[in-house]
Amino acid sequence: MKPNILKVRDLTKHFGNVTSVDGVSFDIFRGEVLGLLGANGAGKTTAINMVLGIVTPTGGRIEVFGKELMANRIEVLRQMNFCSTYTQLPGNLRIWQNLKVFGQIYRVPNLNSRIDEVLEMLEISHLKKRVSGELSAGEGTRLNLCKALLNRPRLLLLDEPTASLDPDIADKVRGVVKRIRDEEGTTILYTSHNMRDVEEVCDRVVFMHKGKVLFTGTSEETLHHFEEESLEEVFIRVARGGDIESNRETEEATK
Amino acid sequence: MSFPTVRALVLRYLYLYTRTPVRIVELVFWPLVHLLVWGYLTRFLQQNVGDDFPHEITFLIGAVILWDILFRAQQGVAIFFLEDVWSRNLLNIFAAPVTNADYLGSTYAVGMMRASVTSVMLGGLSVLFYSFNIFQLSWALIPFVFNLLIFGWALGMISTALIVRWGPAAETLAWAVPFFIQPFAAVYYPVDYLPTVLQWIAKALPCSYVFEGMRGILTDGVVNWKELGIATILNFCYLGLAGLLFVRVMLKGREKGLLTKFASQ
Structure with missing residues (x-):
């Protein structure tokens, strides 16, 4: 069995009376791409921010590379990186x-050579001397990805990395994600609202709804579980709250 | 504190200045305006009020230069943080392996650089325009500058902590905080001229000892080392308390998700 890179247990976050993340647990194993899915407000970004140490959990435990995150924050962050559409x-x-x-x-x-390497990987070498503020949204996202890949992270957190990209560039970005997973064994936590991304890139998915995990499994297992034909249909059904209670019971049984 | 991390953060600030010359204008323009206004006021008073007017009126020029050291040190800390807010870079920094000490260390360095640039410029111009040489303060200049830098850093940390606590709407505090204390800091007039209650406030501010000390040297040529010692002790107290406040607010910021709110503004 591959080593556990990220272990999240009973992760909870309250902001005042609002529960943003409610007892979430999941694991990511080395070289795996895990999709964290859910509608807006499902708690994905808050969960990612807790894994980055930017938001302190109200409860639960996060272990990265077998070490408790907050106690080893700097050591752990040096081997991680992230790219978010919000930064x-x-x-x-x-x-x-x-x-x-x-x-x-x-x-x-x-x-210097690593900078050239990541710029080439994201196909923006020709922009090296350009001012960052003059880049298009797509070029800006690829620059963020360059930053995220600079340190050859063992764990990479990608928060909607293809959100502002045209289909051609989005396809290239998915190619880069698969390449770094396959060639460098990078472990990736990936959030997206684009189910095509998820089907193409993710080995397993975690579906979240209102701060809770509804289901964890491969794409096939997810489709089978929800009795739908595509992840897009699963997403819409989850976003609209369909069969959540029965799914939760199923998950309890699976545990 | 990690030196390579501090160096990287300072490098970012230096790149920013080389990329945007208008920021250098900001470093030069306001201090220059203050020097011209107070310098010519000093010359006017010396020439028109009569022989009874004290020679040490030139302290107004010295006060402009020394106040600017404090102000630039404070700005170095507070504006450094705001630069990250404005460029939506805050999460990139705080999700990177950067400790509070690294971050603060780099803001101190930037504050010191800003203060050096303006004080050298003002020192040179005050000799040229008004024949006022700041180096007549001799060796006392070292503890003066040291104390003003430390107090500026402490005020910078307090400003940043308040901005984190109250959000981007409070960013004007980055400029306002030094001016909250200026009336009590005895910058342009002696502490004795303040009402008794305000004198107590003045005596609790380390910078008031520096400005009083500067006037003492220009008047009597005597350095009051005891008062400078008090200023230094007070300064370390302020620096420690401001550091605790900063760390506490950052912890609260992580707890309440304040840093991520900045990123989504």
């Missing part, structure tokens, strides 16, 4: 300057 790199800096700063923060060896 940008400073728009006044040139692309190479932004990557140089983050490369130094993550202590990337042979930084």
